[in-house]
Amino acid sequence: MTLDLLFANISKHILLTEVEKNYFHSKLLFRKLKKKEIYIQENQVCESAAFVLSGCLRSYTIDDNGFEHILQFAPPDWWITDMFSFISQKPGTIYIDAIEVSEIILLSRADQLDIFEKIPAFERYFRILTENSLVSYRKRVMDGLSLTAIERYHDFCKRYPTLIECLPQKQIASYIGVTPEFLSKIRSNVKIM
Amino acid sequence: MTLDLLFANISKHILLTEVEKNYFHSKLLFRKLKKKEIYIQENQVCESAAFVLSGCLRSYTIDDNGFEHILQFAPPDWWITDMFSFISQKPGTIYIDAIEVSEIILLSRADQLDIFEKIPAFERYFRILTENSLVSYRKRVMDGLSLTAIERYHDFCKRYPTLIECLPQKQIASYIGVTPEFLSKIRSNVKIM
């Protein structure tokens, strides 16, 4: 296992000395997840954010009727966490599990805050990631308000061409907010639509 | 006009010296907006983020059919901007205007980045605001996927009791993602529902 992917990601936004890299490195935990293994669950405090080295994770909620709603997919080179629980360190509302066998790097909130004190550049790194993430959630809210299911599906295909290949269709349906049956109809491109 | 509200907001998250406060202060611009006055428009680069001292602003998009979709309301003590355009300094996709006569404080992205260099605590302040804002957009995505229009309306009433008083009903409808006619039906509490 190698952290190259993570350090390459970081160096896109900030510059670190070897000493700083080593300090950061010393705070990280490595973990493997089996397919379908749950990383965090509803009502649990999400202590760490996870950076994906290989495989793919997803975050989702389960509503009162037992339906899953997918919030985020995290292929390699992405961070994933229950942001609410991570920043407040209170019990959260979402699940995170592995869609396939995955390798992740964990950084706890406590260590993250410690690193912000010691190495301010890291506060910049996460500030930038959070800004970008905010923009993509905002787009998702807008799309939900102004696009049809068909448009949301085509947009998903355009934005995440690699995910389309490897995800089961029902998970894409859950992400764009339609039933698997209706997505199947969209894809079969029934004339009436 | 007084900046007390802004400095009180900042001091909830970070501590500043008088020198730092003055430096920050020197970068701010004050502006008044008339009712319905547009602060930024689609296709325009959003140079500044705005902190609301009085009145109320809103951000929204206009879709291909000419319908408005409200993203955010900003009553006093809130920041508002087109985050995409603000961080990328590229032309944006949203409008921001004043719902009523308003007083705002402007901070340009260039000055914000300059302040991040000079006063790292400010990077923390905005990092925290961005994290919180991310959490609320995430909730909005989840609510859009899992709640009915009625539930979203009741949730809005619970979360923003003061806004309910002062906003025209059609703007609440636009925020929760229903037509004004349907919100009217929800509010009249027709038996069938």
Added chain:
DNA sequence: TAATTTTCTTAATCTAGGTTAAGTACTTTA
């Protein structure tokens, strides 16, 4: 490899919420 589980498809039927339209009440502006 067979058995089991999960995913995908198709089709009939249903419903939450949209559309259209017309009337009423409230705000602005002149």
Added chain:
DNA sequence: TAAAGTACTTAACCTAGATTAAGAAAATTA
């Protein structure tokens, strides 16, 4: 204060997408 514009309501009708159900195709697991 009148005129015009904007906001709200109600009701009939419509549609995008949900639900239900049942079979086919993949993918797991034994």
